[in-house]
Amino acid sequence: MSTFGEYFRVHTYGESHCRSVGCIVDGVPPGMELTEDDIQPQMTRRRPGQSNITTPRNEKDRVLIQSGTEFGVTLGTPIGMMVLNEDQRPKDYGNKTMDRYPRPSHADWTYLEKYGVKASSGGGRSSARETIGRVAAGAIAEKYLRLAYGIEIVAFVSDVGHLSLFPPTATHPSPCTNPGFLHLIESISREGVDSFLPVRCPDADANARMTDLITAFRDKNDSIGGVVTCVIRNLPSGLGEPCFDKLEAKLAHAMMSIPATKGFDLGSGFGGVQIPGSTHNDPFVPDTSPLPEVVAASGAARAGVPRPRLTTKTNYSGGIQGGISNGAPVYFRVAFKAPATIGVDQTTATYDGDAEGVLAAKGRHDPCVVPRAVPIVEAMASLVVMDAVLAQQARHTAKSLLPPLAGRTVPSGKPAGNGVTEGV
Template sequence: MSSTFGTLLKVSTFGESHCKGVGAVLDGCPPGMTLDEADIQPQLDRRRPGQSRLTTDRQEADRVTIFSGVENGVTLGTPIGLFVPNKDQRPGDYRQMSRIPRPSHADFTYQMKYGVRASSGGGRSSARETIGRVAAGAVAEKMLKEAYGIDIVAWVSAVSDIPSAEVDVQTITRQVIDRNLIRCPDTLAAGKMEALVARVKEEKDSVGGIVTCVCRNLPAGWGEPVFDKMEAKLAQAMLSIPATKGFEIGSGFAGTRLRGSIHNDAFVAADGRLGTTTNNSGGIQGGISNGEPVVLRVAFKPPATIGLAQQTVDFDGNPVTLEAKGRHDPCVVPRAVPIVEAMAALVLGDFALRQKTREK
């Protein structure tokens, strides 16, 4: 099983949804950066369960502890250990599902691959695994902000068939995004999204959505063609998040409907550098950042675990009716926002270190 991501800035996550705890080890963070739990906790608070009526009812404080790599509030350049305890486990909710693979869930494929699985909560395929990503991503984000002034902001741009209006990627802030439960800056669309998710939760069903992310103030020149292109590593990072089903950057799939004369981003001299008049490239050309904002979108499927009765079969092939018990999100995108931000930060942090070695 692969639980490590990155080249020079490496994150390894550990833990399952109903074990004693989850976390990460971040290796490669430079020495001398001030760091304590208060730098990490806000992002975990945005990710934690039970934060609103639109999320799972599982109640976890998700308080992080730094157990290595930091002394007297300063990074040592050694691996940074991050741990969050699981407090509100209810493995008994999954007793029935130990014999029945949930439709469209990883239950079946994990069993086929490993011959054994953590049947309570999905184990490593659970969204609890992303706690380590968010904690490590907060460290990477701090490094990027202090060294390069890079901003990373994500938001919900669609829930089911409800899209948000266009957002100014140059000015959008987390403060604006967090003004509503759904984390959509378009207040009119947010109201419709919240109503839909609340209704779906009441109906014991689920819906999907899209998270958009912008990374601002990247210098031109980051990325490692040909196989470690910036968009390739971002795609790998985002599609490793549970429940993701799609990724696009810049104009994405919509760009296929444009002609080159419209799609091309014309260069212009501005602020002492070459910029572009449009950003259909999404801030990346040839796998290398061009100095414009990197804009990406991630599609999340409806969560597989639902309380509605489903006709399926157990592992022995016997027909059964499954009504999943437990506490589950009716829509993951509000809590996925900081996860997308974290994975973007880990990718960019890795590229920053790789570029630094090249410049030497």
Template sequence: MSTFGSHFRVTTYGESHCASVGCIVDGVPPGMALSEADVQVQLSRRRPGQSNLTTPRDEKDAVKIQAGVEKGVTLGSPLSMLVRNEDQRPHDYSDDTLDLYPRPSHADWTYLDKYGVKSSSGGGRSSARETIGRVAAGAVAEKYLREAFGVEIVAFVSSVGKVHIPRYPGEQLAGDESANAAVGAGSSSKLVDNYIDTTGLTEEEAEEPLSLEFRQLLATITRQDVDKTDIRCPHPVAAERMRQRILLAKSNNDSIGGSVTCVIRKVPSGLGEPCFDKLEAKLAHAMLSIPATKAFEIGSGFRGTEVPGSRHNDRFVAKHDGTLGTATNWSGGIQGGISNGEEIYFRIGFKSPATISQNQSTATYSGKDGTLATRGRHDPCVVPRAVPIVESMAALAIMDALLAQDARTMAASRLNAGPVLALPNSMHLPSKLKTRQDHLSGS
């Protein structure tokens, strides 16, 4: 359906080339200062036409708050936000051939098969244009999370095609001088691949799921760091290599995919609803609902499947602020489906955009072989513009989980003896190891 969340409920509306797109958000806490400028920041980072790496569609994506705010303060009633489509071109999709052919890897056929009717232009609800409502709602959720808990959400491009930010111990970006020497002169892989050299590393270091350098990046990266380049990659060498890879695809009227990594810092512990609404499951749901996504991994991800449990287990330690934490956080901040107070980090894979300006051999709706010539404007790679969408969906997932936990905490507080006070003494936390939630609330 078109609604996400149980406590912070977001419903989006609109198609790629209709009059407007937007959202209605139910569950916004009352009394929070909110203006259109608060929302516009993320919409401007998402909008098309930002550089020659994106679609040339010229949309300002100016948001208008229609309801739910009075005198700059949220009322607690449903919040309605609207963005008008100013540069829609449905005539780009009026060619008779598009009525005959479902576009390869698009949703034309599945929408028609499901509903018996489909939008005639631009992918309709399956278009990335739909994500405007998500980003607007996510900006509201993020403002509350930041002001109430200090939560920080930062996403960045971590790969384009075969060009990756170095993530693993010993990994270097091929094309650097040291990596060139290792792979050998004349290697065809040196401009596009990453090279892993475990020479000089201990066995334990070589098997760590993530390098120390990448973990430090997750701990310190800011949106200012991310937005220094139009590719939104914080690694200068990788960023330029990624940029050239996208331009190569564009020059060939082709496309290329990539990945986005996201880190969420200062998340309160205790969020997540086992068994079917585990926090990582809700995050996966949020991320895989974004158009063009094909993969999701959290924490050590697939790399963690290659490491023995004796090295992968996150041992607990007392943090300097008196809270209980983990020494390594290979779990990605979630254990048993519940946030543990550590940084939450994950990676999302985006496929190469399906719309390319090439003639493609395919079949008509009736099954006859033919050739489709695609027109219209499109991104040669979606990941630079996907960054604020990922951040927004992360905010929506965390916000929904937080409000669910707040409801439980408030219900428990109304009892003479809350569930923790009723536990045997042997099951109490040591007084010096307060939970993250106690620490944030100052109790």
């Protein structure tokens, strides 16, 4: 359906050429300062028309908070947010050819099969325009996670077509063993990523080559795919719900719900199958790192959030073991296919199946989606983490209200009772 999350619940609405798109967010903690200025930066990073290798559709994507705040502070009630579609051109799709023929690899045919009716312009609900609501909701989650836990979520473009920032080799079949990749995910920031426009690949040479490749496909009215890599830092241990709601399962669900996604891998990913267990296992070591300053000064510390006692010497697991976060950075990759709507002549068949024909689709579309998918991936990651944090907070609070178990110990060796905190 159009709702994501359980504790932090997001419902999006809107099609590519309707009057507005947006979302309703339920479960936002009360008492947090929040205005449009907190949300707009991510909306601007996602907006169309930001470079000559994105769709020329000129939308400002100005977000308007409709409810759930007063005097710039969250009330704990549902937050409604809206973005007007100011540069909609449904007439671009109003020609007899596109009315008769479904676009190859697009959702035109499957939506018609499902509903018996479809939006006559653009991609309707399958359009990436729908992701505006996700990004707006994600910005709220990101602010809470940053203030309460010091969590940082940063995504960047790592591949376009055959070009890769960290191509697999015999020595490094997965980026997780590459020192350059490991340094990057420990240090990269959103400001750093955005200093490598228009592609958002954090390497000057790779960014230039990827720009040229996307431009070449754009000039041929064609398209190309790519990969977005994302890292989540300062994540508390203990997040994730066995067995079906494992943290990586929730992340995979979230990422694969983004339009045009075709693959997801976490940690060592598919390249990890070439690494033997004796090398792939992450040895545990004592964690002597200090708690992030923002956590030490936040309500999270007062609520009993501990510094993890252990960390791992390597991180091939990608920060998750048994479906539960272990406190190390979580990192993953999301593959996006080449956009389906292109201006190249393609063979297809009429909706009724009576005739074959040739279709060159009209409209304004990205030749490659990954430069604008970066904030969408960050948003969906923040929604997953926010939901997991609130679930663990509920568990911790329920446990803290129980009387001590006199004379009993827990596996950690510490006395059981109100003072024991496992995870968040």
